[in-house]
Amino acid sequence: MxxxxxxxxxxxxxxxxxxxxxxxxxxxxxxxxxxxxxxxxxxxxxxxxxxxxxxxxxxxxxxxxxxxxxxxxxxxxxxxxxxxxxxxxxxxxxxxxxxxxxxxxxxxxxxxxxxxxxxxxxxxxxxxxxxxxxxxLNLGWKPKEKADWKADEAETPCGTRLSSDSETSTLCLPSLDLEESKNIDLQSNVSQPSSSSFIKYVPREINELYAGIFNFRLRNIWQKITQAWKTIKQSILVRADLITMGSNICKRIFQVWKEKRRDNQTMTVDEMCAFAYKSAIETFYNAMASFYMEDYDSDESKLMGEAIRSIPTYENICLKVNLDYNYEDVKEHVSSCLRWGFRMLSPESLDRIIDNYEWYTTIPDSRRLVLCS
Missing domain, CATH: 1.10.10.10 (Winged helix-like DNA-binding domain superfamily/Winged helix DNA-binding domain)
Structure with a gap:
């Protein structure tokens, strides 16, 4: 051209x-x-x-x-x-x-x-x-040749100085099957070989597993996971729980991405981040609900989990409809919705959820102070 x-x-x-x-x-x-x-x-x-x-x-x-x-x-x-x-x-x-x-x-x-x-x-x-x-337009455009492409000219062979040198290689390089590496089936309990790339602001354990797969996307995915982690005010989940749950979320994203590529579809970074945030919220809430409901039977625990997961939805609706509500008004409104929507729960179960309301609310501390003023 x-x-x-x-x-x-x-x-x-x-x-x-x-x-x-x-x-x-x-x-x-x-x-x-x-x-x-x-x-x-x-x-x-x-x-x-x-x-x-x-x-x-x-x-x-x-x-x-x-x-x-x-x-x-x-x-x-x-x-x-x-x-x-x-x-x-x-x-x-x-x-x-x-x-x-x-x-x-x-x-x-x-x-x-x-x-x-x-x-x-x-x-x-x-x-x-x-x-x-x-x-x-007769542009005559052709893709540029990359620097690592092989030249078209044939290489000139060079003989070895000694015949014995040709029998032993001077450097043994490990073989790497690229097609096989693309089809890695990640297992949460099996450590993968660490990648040469390291993504900043991502824990080392997550980097070792997923840096070579998601590349620069991993930083945004992990940012959404930690964002969901910070929105939930809790004291029972520790960093080890975050690493374990975050690793499982990344594994699920990779599986969805692999299925889409198999169907000749794409998965953008925004879609990965949305999937990560939604999965993280559900995972953290389920973990907290399981911890606080160990003393209940399975049916009661399941209903309590559904009630806890509905709290953010009730809060959003309340704040949109009632702009002048403070934090205590929002809590009272959500409590009334829970008592009406989950009448099949025992009063003891509902009281336990409401007494621990600050663990499940998505309203940050700074926002609570503004609502209370």
């Missing part, structure tokens, strides 16, 4: 009037394509993706969104920067990084004011339409 490919007015008119690659009523198709574009971009930025400002990530998401139908974007960096209140240089730098990694290919429209280059047009190389666009 030439350094600056100029797109004529007729060519550009043809591109903008192409039929969308996905029917307009196929929302799932659009969502799948958007996630595939975003996943490729996240893979380019790596850990830096989560260090970017929210406005910068939203700008990149906007670039993906307007490229879904026909595989290219011709919005100017000035327009994108002003839309999301970021610097124009930030947009230029992001586009440059994506071009260097072969995610985007750049061409220019013909200028209306002079006989030169006009506004830039960026094409997504992983879009289904790109092969057709590449042939139509």
């Amino acid at each position: 030439s350094k600056n490919r100029k797109i004529s007015s007729l060519e550009f008119d043809y591109l903008v009037h192409m039929e969308p690659c996905i029917p307009l009523n196929d929302k799932n198709g659009y969502k799948t394509l958007k996630y595939s574009l975003l996943d490729s971009i996240e893979g380019v930025f790596g850990d830096k993706w989560f260090n970017l400002k929210d406005s910068t990530r939203q700008a990149i998401d906007y670039i993906c969104f307007i490229s879904l139908e026909r595989g290219f974007v011709y919005a100017s960096p000035d327009h994108i920067a002003s839309r999301y209140d970021i610097g124009r240089s930030t947009v230029y730098e992001a586009l440059k990084v994506l071009r260097e990694e072969d995610i985007l290919v750049k061409a220019n429209r013909s200028s209306r004011k002079q006989n030169g280059l006009g506004c830039a047009v960026h094409f997504f190389t992983i879009h289904p339409y790109f092969a057709h666009i590449n042939d139509y």
